[in-house]
Amino acid sequence: MEGGWSGSGGLLLCLTASLLLQGRTNTFTINCSGFDRHGVDPLAFRTAFKQKNFRPVINYSIPTQVNISFTLSAILEVDAQLQLLTSFMWLDLIWNNPFISWDPGECGHINKLTVTTENLWLPDIFIVESMDVDHTMEGLSAYVTSDGHIVYSKPMRVTSICRLDIFYFPFDQQNCTFTFSSFLYTVENVLLGMEKEVWEIVDTSRDFVSTHGQWELLGIDKANPKLSMGSNIYDQIMFYVAIRRKSRRYVINLLMPSSFLMVIDAFSFFLPAESESRAPFKITLLLGYNVFLLMMNKLLPPSGTPLISIYFALCLSLMVVSLLETIFITYLLHLATTQPPPMPRWLHSLLLYCTGPKILCPAALWKENVGPVLTPTHLPGLTEPRGLVGENLEPREEDLNGGSGMTKTQLTDLWVQFSHMMDTFLFRLYLLLLASTIITVIVLWSS
Template structure:
């Protein structure tokens, strides 16, 4: 009795295996009777089309591997205010469908077919940084090989989040990420791989990229971390897309005009300090610089504080300080020629020391034989400058004490010489600060 049950069990097992193998051959191999030179009968793939709602796998404990690559064909826009990168991508995906296979030799040597994508299972691969709804064009097709390898390509205009650093504008480089991952499938059911090497993706993108405007592609790198959300783990591939801004437009329209205006402001120091047109000229330059900044404001980033904005602000500050210096020198000259106060001894000693060190200003008389733009013939009774320092409070007091007119002229000359020396000193400080500032900005831009 027991042997009969054993024999019956063996018979049932053999029958089950036979049916499974028979079913496997009928289900997983496409019937070539539907293939001919004029096309393929859709009925040959109807069993595959009916399974499109389910992940194509024989053993559900094994994940489906999807290989991904993309081609960056255009950089359309970089929005610094909203921190968005708009690009055009060709996304390539490849996976295996074990329910599709046929023998090319028996099927009129057809190795590959194109099938409407809507009839196949498509993995739900998304770009995590995307800020727009996927607008894949309808009616796309997929390539299907005789081994069941499916290749699906789709174009897309992608607007993605990108952490933009505009401090070095317009010589900035940005590194944006494009992350591919599944929306529903965890690593237990779907894993991601690479269809091409990173260098192939980079070279292809450089060859086909269409934009020749503000941005250019520098390179593409890749990382394959996993993302954990609660108790679920998702596989993902992160591509780091490095792009660089072409600065020529901003150099010509922003930096060159600004540099010209600042250079003209520096050259205005060579106008005589006594010239009444020096201050109005600097005011005109200052107004022109403000108009220039207002006109070029649209070329600057709408958010953040780029280095070029700091450069413009300091250039404007230097022009304002230049105007204040001119006002100060004009005031000194006016004071010296109308009612010169007595010069302190320490200031007179400093003036003598500065005059010996530089030759750009008139020389202070040393022994009474040389005057400050004055000669003994014009100023009879010239005295030592040290004797005059602190002894003549004003011209009226000098006249009351019986001093000659040469004493007052000598004091006026000292203050005029001091004004010229201060003008030269401030001009050199202006050039020194401006040179240090420009060098610092160039070094920062180059790094």
């Protein structure tokens, strides 16, 4: 009796289990008859919706594959002081729910439906670099296909950490990362994949970013690192986003006005050295450049020291040097016309070497007390040449002129000529410094 009972009991148990399994597998296919005539019946999804609190898998040892795709719509703000990048994107998450499926042929060829996210299990995918809470709008829906694929799209305003380098502003390029990972599920539960190729994401995002804001998208690369935290390993997808600032606005508002002022300052050297308007003109330019920097300061980054700030500082320094050069030349001319001091022998020799024929020997001329005649070509501003020597000086006048054998008029001519020579020399030195500054900055920006 016990043996018979145990045999019949075992058979009954097998039949019951097979019926239960058969009944459970039938719940995977939703009865969608009448959807095309009476609309979607919520009761048809009741069994699947009850599973929203659990990861939708038949075998819990098999991880859920979640595919990621996004569209970078706009770069809203780049905060160099806080090292933060604020962007706007559309994030797409795609995974499979085996408890939701129907036969499109029985439902008027309905292949896709929209379901509110409150009735679905959602993967907890987040951006590791994000420094803000994900304020996802409520009441969003997801597309559910007839074979159980769920496509969930949500807009995101992302404020993320990004190491920003503004040295090359306004021709700077920034490289930021977006790392997508699961907060709770390890690699045993959730694996991340790509729904689109990277070039497709780049092409779609580039069209949006190019029409919004002052940044353009250069490219996107990806990597698949693993994050280890203790004994847990999390799957990740890291996107390297390269962006470049649109520099046209800054070239027009910053570089061009500064260049114009520097060109005017360089041309101011062509004003006569004896003119009393050169120094006031340079002072006016210097004040105008300072006003320009104060007005354009809001266009510069609030922190850091970009190359353009160094360039502006160098231009301002050159304008100050230009003004000091004018003051120095004005002082020399004033000294030459009021009380010219005796000219040192080495300076007189240098002046003769620079203005006269190269065959002259200034030292011998000093010894023989003979000097060449300075023509108006050698001495700007004079209409008649004056001899340097050959006049008999009174002993008192010769003592006043340092015993050089020159009259006061001759010394005045020499000092005026020396002032013009120094003016030409300092002007060429100024142009050399200005060209060196511009070339150095251009080379650094182009690199």
